[in-house]
Amino acid sequence: MRRPQKEEKVAALHEAFGAAHLVVVTHQTGLTVAEVTALRGQMREAGASFTVTKNRLAKIALDGTPFEHLADLFNGPTAIAVSSDPVAAARVAVGYSEKNTKLKVLGGAMGSQKLNADEIIALAKLPSLDELRGKIVGVIQTPATRIAGVLQAPGGQMARVLKAYADKDQAA
Known part of the structure; x- marks a missing residue:
């Protein structure tokens, strides 16, 4: 990936973090393209988005957002689920991870409140x-x-x- 593409990706991620109320950080080891496409479709239906990220670019994009404290979760094969609805991204990510063990919820944040995996699961169960x-x-x-x-x-x-x-x- 060339520098202009990286800058564009960082800007898009920064904008997504700025508009989001909830960010869920996941590890997605071994998901096929079809599985990721299905997950993205479910996220879109719920009003959320799912993006596989490069850790270094995601950490740069986190700077200046309420989610800066999530930087330590970006290790390994990371993907993020982002939504403006405080429950949508968590509900879809947790539901998908229960059906497919290749997706693991690491944690996330709602605004400046950092949430661990158990708290994200509890949030997903809310109506x-x-x-x-x-x-x-x-x-x-x-x-x-x-x-x-x-x-x-x-x-x-x-x-x-x-x-x-x-x-x-x-x-x-």
């Missing part, structure tokens, strides 16, 4: 933002539905009692 919003809406709607049912019940009971009296009078 997504859309799921949380759905649960909140459900919790908010449930009391309103119950109140409406309680308010309608006396009126319905009164109507049944009146109908029973009317049926009784007609029968007599």
